[in-house]
Amino acid sequence: xxxxxxxxxxxxxxxxxxxxxxxxxxxxxxxxxxxxxxxxxxxxxxxxxxxxxxxxxxxxxxxxxxxxxxxxxxxxxxxxxxxxxxxxxxxxxxxxxxxxxxxxxxxxxxxxxxxxxxxxxxxxxxxxxxxxxxxxxxxxxxxxxxxxxxxxxxxxxxxxxxxxxxxxxxxxxxxxxxxxxxxxxxxxxxxxxxxxxxxxxxxxxxxxxxxxxxxxxxxxxxxxxxxxxxxxxxxxxxxxxxxxxxxxxxxxxxxxxxxxxxxxxxxxx
Numbered sequence: 001x002x003x004x005x006x007x008x009x010x011x012x013x014x015x016x017x018x019x020x021x022x023x024x025x026x027x028x029x030x031x032x033x034x035x036x037x038x039x040x041x042x043x044x045x046x047x048x049x050x051x052x053x054x055x056x057x058x059x060x061x062x063x064x065x066x067x068x069x070x071x072x073x074x075x076x077x078x079x080x081x082x083x084x085x086x087x088x089x090x091x092x093x094x095x096x097x098x099x100x101x102x103x104x105x106x107x108x109x110x111x112x113x114x115x116x117x118x119x120x121x122x123x124x125x126x127x128x129x130x131x132x133x134x135x136x137x138x139x140x141x142x143x144x145x146x147x148x149x150x151x152x153x154x155x156x157x158x159x160x161x162x163x164x165x166x167x168x169x170x171x172x173x174x175x176x177x178x179x180x181x182x183x184x185x186x187x188x189x190x191x192x193x194x195x196x197x198x199x200x201x202x203x204x205x206x207x208x209x210x211x212x213x214x215x216x217x218x219x220x221x222x223x224x225x226x227x228x229x230x231x232x233x234x235x236x237x238x239x240x241x242x243x244x245x246x247x248x249x250x251x252x253x254x255x256x257x258x259x260x261x262x263x264x265x266x267x268x269x
Contacts, residue, residue, distance in 0.1 A: 068133050070160045071196035072262070075179065075216055076113060076203075077127035084263050087113050089213050092258040101252035109249060110178070111259040114203065114213030124212040126203045128179055131216075131262070133158045136192045137176060138227035139185065143241065145232045146180035146215070147207025150188065150200045155223060163262050167220060167255070174223040175262075176254060180215035181207050190226055208232075218262055219254035 074081040090112035096104040103109075114123045130152055138151035154175040156164070163175065183204025194200075203214050230244035231237035248254055 067155065067157050068195070070158050071133055072160050073129055073131050073197040075129055075131045075263075076214065077129055077199075078118070079113070081263065084113065085260065087115055089114050089211070092260065094258075095256070097252075103250045103252060103256060105250055109256060110180075110215050110217030111263075112213040112215055114211070116212060122212065124203055124205060125183070126214075127199050128182060128201050128203060128214055130194045130196060130198045130200055131177060132160075132175065133196050134175075134177075134194050136188050136190050136194060137225060138230070139188060139190060140180075140227075140229055140231075141185075142206060143229055143231040143237065144234050145208035146178070146230070147209070148182040148185055148201065148204060149178055149180040149207070149215075150182065150185065151176060151178050151227060152194055152200075153223070153225070159220075160262070166261050167257055169220050172223060173220050174225075176219050176221065176225075177259075177262075178215070178217040178219075178248075180217065181205065181209045181213065216259050216263075217256075218259040219248075219256050221254035 072081065074084060076084070076087075079087055088111060090108055092109075092111050093107040095107040095109060098104070116123060132152065132154040134152040134154035136150065137153040138149070140146055140149040140151070142148060154177070156169065156171050156173060159169060159175045163169070169175070179200060181204055182201035183206060185201040186199055188200070203212060205212060209215075227244050227248065229238075229241050230248055231241035232245060233242055
């Protein structure tokens with residue numbers, strides 16, 4: 001074999017050996033995996049939503065000694081309490097209750113009070129008054145089914161004794177009254193103290209209603225509960241509003257009863 005060819009082959013072999021050695025000495029590159037759908041994956045929430053209902057410490061709790069004595073007032077400025085039964089347009093109808101204590105969202109959970117006109121004056125626009133002492137537990141604005149509504153909590157020390165006895169309401173629980181289908185709500189805030197007979201709003205036609213009336217709904221349950229809002233299952237409502245609606249109406253946490261047990265004079269229930 002010619003000497004020149006041998007020299008060329010020897011150089012080629014030496015180059016291969018040096019190249020392999022360089023590859024083994026260099027650190028190996030490992031690609032960083034890219035998570036799938038990074039451009040569209042939603043960000044994780046920074047905190048879990050607060051379950052509802054929950055206590056809202058908007059006012060300092062009062063001792064029972066500092067609270068006004070239990071009182072009961074007509075919820076309508078135009079109708080004495082003694083004759084409230086004369087303007088019932090739809091009575092309370094007990095919904096179905098399941099074995100676990102929850103309610104079905106059927107029947108009629110409250111009492112409807114009203115009329116179209118009286119002595120030429122429309123019922124719409126009638127002042128709605130608080131039937132008890134208490135505090136504002138919710139202000140609901142233009143949400144189905146209640147429309148504009150106010151929820152008042154009455155602590156155990158201010159619940160009329162006849163109602164405590166009739167419903168066996170234990171100490172530590174409160175009475176809750178919902179006033180619905182309102183208009184012209186007064187300037188109120190959640191947590192604000194309310195006195196018996198204090199104006200809350202006027203009767204209106206907001207929410208699910210086929211005519212002028214006050215929807216008056218009564219329950220008792222754990223004290224100190226507040227609702228930011230609540231709403232029926234409509235596309236424009238939020239998940240929180242729907243959860244609050246279920247908690248109020250169907251969970252069994254708030255025990256439903258006929259409002260006439262509260263509004264009837266003692267001995268007429």
